[in-house]
Amino acid sequence: MRTRSRGFTLIELLVVIAIIAILAAILFPVFAKAREKARQTQCLSNLKQIGLGWSMYAGDYDEGVMPVETPSATTVSNYWWTAYDTATSAQIPGGGILYPYMKNEQINACPSFRNELRTDVGLTGYAYNYVYLSPLDYSGWPAWQVHPTSLASIQSPSETVTFADGARISFMDMTTLEGNTYLDPPSYSYPGFHGRHNGVGNVAFADGHAKAMTPVYRSGSFGFGYDAELYKSNSLGDIDSDGNLSTDELMDLQ
């Protein structure tokens, strides 16, 4: 007697395909989260190295803290991650203030934020606590100066932010984020701390440690009529620990 060949029926195949589809739907977000977790770890490593370069800079300059920009008599300005010539609109490779301490421009960029919108200024994604560490002085406008502080004036280095994941809403396109290397404190009402890693952002402190923190989000209207929901939906918030956004306890020198 011939027996029927044992194949799969259409129903069986459909059931198997459905199970695979369900498993994929469950697992793909998990994989995406795991990949983002890996990028977050890479970002934390970047920030730690940038913070170390920042400390070494102060060691080389009699404990003077890195300026947000070097005063220059030429058209070239040096920033922590690059140098930029306004005459030619070109970056100068290796011209970053911290480059001598890092010898690597890859770590200037957050792997979760390539800042493709502003490649002319170089890939970054990290913002500097310039308000307290290197205040700008516009009193002689249009001439202006930077007044970097000293390490000695930072009273609680473990509670003073140096760099953090930073971004801003594009001036040209309100639906897009672009790089922002200036990290404003909560009292400035311009939230630029970016929770780009599964809802958290990385933060480096003056004592050399770095950790992930959750941005503190605004509510209602603030600043110059900014929409809190727009900032929150873009994961843009402040670095704050006491819930009072008029005080800058994690960014000031106290």
Ligand SMILES: [Ca+2]
């Ligand atoms: Ca506060």
